[in-house]
Amino acid sequence: MAGNLILVIIFLSLVAYFVGQSQARKFVEASPVGAVHSRPVYHGAFVAVWVGVPALLLVLVWLLFQGAVVDALLLRSLPPSLTDGAGPAELSLYLAETKNVAAGLVFGEPSPEIVAAAERYAAWSQIASWAMVVVGLSVAIVAIFVARARLAPLFRARQGFERALSVMMVSCAVLAIFTTLGIIGALLFEATLFFRMVPIVEFLFGLRWEPQIAIRPDQIAGAGAFGAIPVFVGTLLVATIAMAVAVPVGLFSAIYLTEFASDRIRAIVKPMMEILAGIPTVVYGFFAVIVVAPAIRGLGMSLGIPVAPNTALVAGGVMGIMIIPFISSMTDDALNAVPRSMRDGSLAMGATQGETIMKVLLPAALPGIAGGILLAVSRAIGETMIVVMAAGLIATLTFNPLDSVTTVTVQIVTLLIGDTAFDSPKTLAAFALGLVLFVATLVLNIVALRIVQKYREKYD
Known part of the structure; x- marks a missing residue:
């Protein structure tokens, strides 16, 4: 009604x-x-x-x-x-x-x-x-x-x-x-209740994450461990792999489309790249599970390298493909914003096109490029669906990209699914993880703004 x-x-x-x-x-x-x-x-x-x-x-x-x-x-x-x-x-x-x-x-x-x-x-x-x-x-x-x-x-x-x-x-x-x-108040309130049950030092520096504790008298479960270091390491590992894929491809594709590609090629390639930003993340997850993971596992078996069924490499690589349009688009906008007179002046002084790009255009466009990269990092840290489907749910303290890991967002989803009671450490741990994720993304956004403000140049 x-x-x-x-x-x-x-x-x-x-x-x-x-x-x-x-x-x-x-x-x-x-x-x-x-x-x-x-x-x-x-x-x-x-x-x-x-x-x-x-x-x-x-x-x-x-x-x-x-x-x-x-x-x-x-x-x-x-x-x-x-x-x-x-x-x-x-x-x-x-x-x-x-x-x-x-x-x-x-x-x-x-x-x-x-x-x-x-x-x-x-x-x-x-x-x-x-x-x-x-x-x-x-x-x-x-x-x-x-x-x-x-x-x-x-x-x-x-x-x-x-x-x-x-x-x-x-x-x-x-x-x-x-x-x-x-949102901040809700996170702080629930996280405070969690830290009353679990010391904050144990949460931030503990090396074992096993939050599956009994939440009913008749339920059988472990004693629980809430050391979040394995979760943080898994998040950083997946985000690092994603940025290692997205940053070079995004930067080089933006430079090519801005400085080398003809108008006809740009009109075809740029919309096709933008389509990647509109694909649902669950589709990327299916692509990772059905195509990328078997390919990586088969390659590892042929080389004699053990590869887990769910790996950080698969999740990070597919996530990097998803993030490419963000970096490419913001780099493209930053390069196009550089005045044409700077390009012409550099070329008139005898610099090659490559030298003009490296020594004139990229330094002038650095604020926009850095801001786009940091915003892409925030997106990578906050991604959930791809990691759930391709990286796994078990928190493993490892830096090996061929092992199964988990991330902060995956654990938040896992902890809040099923028979939940909002007075147990198992459920309240999700709010503590959410608070850490919020602070991390906030810091990244602040750093991006500071970079833009510090290195931004105004042109006549």
Whole structure:
């Protein structure tokens, strides 16, 4: 119902746009030349903004609080025989069971109290949804008449629309900032709980990673070890192999397309390279497992070199192929941004084309190239699907690219799959790994910005 309501509000905004534009055209026809302050398009945009934005905000806020309000009412309506002495976990279980029964997902025979609560929950949810529809449409319809009534020949519709647009852009920026702060806060909070159970020194410098511990009394598992050095080493090994493939190929391909290739070849090769950036990572994973891994294993067997079924070399090599377009595209843009006068001046002084590239173009384009490489490193560190399919899940402390390794992102996915309990070190370790990954990518981005700021040259 919420989706349909949002579509209706968008339709009413379009109607409001044409209503405001039609009213402004009447002002233009009835007034002398220059007597109307703003163009009709701004009058229509002004009415559309004041119809759509408040109604959409109301619907979003309503959806944000509707579930919490209905849940609170539902808990208060439960009989004391269920709620007296019940902890948060039991109350959450009652809520989940009630919602399942209301949705028709009945497993076993629910108690009469739960059945009655499910009926109340369905009725209250229906009432809340229809109330949202009525209030949202009422706000939108009233806004059409109010905004239209403000229109006049001398009304500053353009300033009003631009002011509303500025508020929306600032609000989006603030929302992005608070979202980032929320992510950081969640990681810090959960990681702090983990470090209360596992010393941070053991986590950062331990040499054994075996997080499979018992999370239920009847479960049989090991004691657990949370030394993350093998995970960090595996991540760096895979990322290093990926960059060893991506950096030379990306740089040389960008130099060729910029300095040597004809316009016809560039028009063919560059879009084909850009296609690599749009291929889903799961397709790269299939390619690694089906094509690259058997080829590497067969080559190793022919040379008498033992090769694991899943290796860091396969994952890093395929990941490097995936990252090539990022480096190539940013290097291409950086080289094209170098003024033509620098190329011509170098060639006029008698330098060869190779000397011009090495001693003039690459130093001038260094900020863009370095920034692109560091951003590609961040992408390599954060990649998950290729490593899951091609490198393995076992944390092995090794620098041999022919061995099976794992990475931070793979372990985060593994730890949060299955029967999870957010009060055990096994699950909380995922947040600690996520915090380390966040800090690592943040440092890389800061280094990239510093390089750009330090070595950037401004040309007349």
